[in-house]
Amino acid sequence: MFPKQECIAMLLAGGQGSRLYTLTKKLAKPAVPFGGKYRIIDFPLSNCVNSGIDTVGVLTQYQPLVLNDYIGNGQPWDLDTMNGGVHVLPPYQRSKGGDWYKGTANAIYQNIQFIERYNPEYVVILSGDHIYKMDYSAMLAQHKQKKAACTIAVYEVPMDEASRYGILNCNEDDSIYEFDEKPAEPKSNLASMGIYMFTWSKLRAYLEADEEKEDSSNDFGKDLLPAMLNAGETMVAWRFNGYWKDVGTIDSLWEANMDLLDPKVPLDLSDTNWRIYTRNPVMPPHYVGKNAVCQNSLVSEGCDVEGTLEFAILFAGVTVEKGARVTDSIIMPGATIKKGAVVQYAIVAEDAVIGPGAVVGERPENVKNKDKWGIAVVGNNINIGAGAVVPAQSMIEEDIPEVKN
């Protein structure tokens, strides 16, 4: 017997995140490091706990090892509770066959049994690729007040960017009358955030109906939500005003990290009333050396900084040797930047080594052809040899040998 829960969360964490290329080669997107000590999934998980939701199912499929390890028993998020807690839910075999998760809706469909154990009134569907702080309980309050079958969190985007998003067209009372996926001529600027609050009995019915349809792609956005709307269910938008960023691409991941260094960006990670919890490394405080220069940077525990940092984000256990310069870059856990190396406009993944005097990335003002400019990425465990040059926009997945002058 499981005690009844009013609202439980289902977190879709199975996506490959193919647009993060080498960063998601060996791990699922939600496990990608973010912001100096976090991983992307820390944000939805912490939001759940801070919103009073203590039962979370995490649906995994793609490269789950790192993610499973990371979630563990949920202790860092206070989710190692007696009832509820965090559950990793991979696809599984049944007596009559078994399937991978075919789409987002199918992933939930395959876990109806899990949800039913808690007999919830509401289920909130989250995804593991956004950076934001949101109070799901406020969303739930509106959902209840409007007696909605489904509430979709929306974010007001600039009108000229609206055609890049899934847009919701709403009546004056914020009830939805139309979905518009990446419209050429958007009628509104309310973009769906991919966060859905459902009344469980309704969701269950539509999941089962959707599964019956042969031609369905079993996706929330493409199939299930339009089906609900066509059937005349009450679907309402819930406006979110805080910081929200999809980190599905190299550029957006880099930007979201850099946003942490901008005091004007409303994403405060030091707020003790809305902590973002994470699995903490066991490392001593970091050391800033005698000749080091640290400006406008985030530096985590276990780092050893002897070089220069400007607009840099250093994860735990990063070494920046003497004379090395890290500017406008993200250096993930355990990486080493050797003497005199320069890392600019780049993401250096875990345990990579940038050799002495190597140059990774280019400053946009130094690149003539703007189409050739972009963030350079050095993959996990990659060695960049001494003196090597990694141009902008590169995606390094193999070691680069030393360059002798």
Place this chain on the structure above:
Amino acid sequence: MRGTNVVGLIFSNMHDDCIREITSLRTMGSVPFGGRYRMIDFPLSNMVNSNISKVGVITKSNYQSLMDHLGSGKAWDLSRKREGLFILPPFGHGNGLYAERIDALSGISSFLKECKEEFVVMSDCHIAYNIDFSDVINYHYQKGADITIVYKNGVVPDSLPEKVCLEFGRAKRISEIINGVTDKENKCDWSMGIYVMKRDFLMKIIAEAVARNRNNFVRDVLQSAVEQYKMFGYKFDGCAMAVTSMEAYFEANMSLVNKSVREDLFNPNRPVYTKVLDEMPAKFGLGAIVTNSIVADGCVIEGEVSNCILFRGVKIGKGAKVSNCIIMQDTQIGDNAILNYVITDKDVVVQNACSFMGCQTYPAYIPKGRNV
């Protein structure tokens, strides 16, 4: 029997008087150290890293902060169904708090009796060190010792309250124990106050000492029985930094800017665990100038910092100049404030443009929660 067959005992209040300023509201074990640690983290992590999965922490007074820090022992992996962390507050006696080590040990006799482990490792909290106790226990076993004392070769730290020196005879057996060394120049083999012995043996010598109304462990148990018991010394070669005076405390913290000290004390194979606070990474603002300093998570630095130890959640205002300081958890230094050779305790607020100066041999100290 699982694990190492060893139970750890930590004396959290021993030598509190040495740094009365900092211990007025806490135990020696909960004295903050090195940007994110408390002194007890060192013996406790050492024990855990040596596969000792049962540890008793003996407390006496002012142990709220210690209990808050230790919690269930989760951060040290000691929140266990079998074994785990045991906090042992004063018990029984009628005459109140214990005065000495023997008193304290006799107060926990029921705990000791109920342990099943064969050996006991005892440590105080006044020294920051990183040791593998398995080596000590193996040595103890090999030598067939009754008591093994961990010692360090060098000049005895001046501030140590118990300056105990060991002298060795044949086969490295301890032949003499000198209590109260006065030689400040020459090297000797000084005891770190870490003892290994069989649990039965410990219980026996404690019972005997209590029966004879003896209360000084070094004088009445060790010194008086050099010939009777087989005592051996285990030489420890790592860093051992005593924090038994304000000057020594300051020096020990400051020594962490040396890479060799950090590498020894924070050996990645034997990490030092501590309570997790979920602070964000340290943030360096535009215009921050930081050199030769230890900085913990949650710090926000907008001013100038040199040769400092900054604990978690410290804020340094714009234009502030902080040098040669130890700034403890959640202290806020206002804009344009100037601090040199100052130790600020937890939650201190230094107002804008204030200025404080101490000196190297006598750093100024601002007590916990003070607004200046």
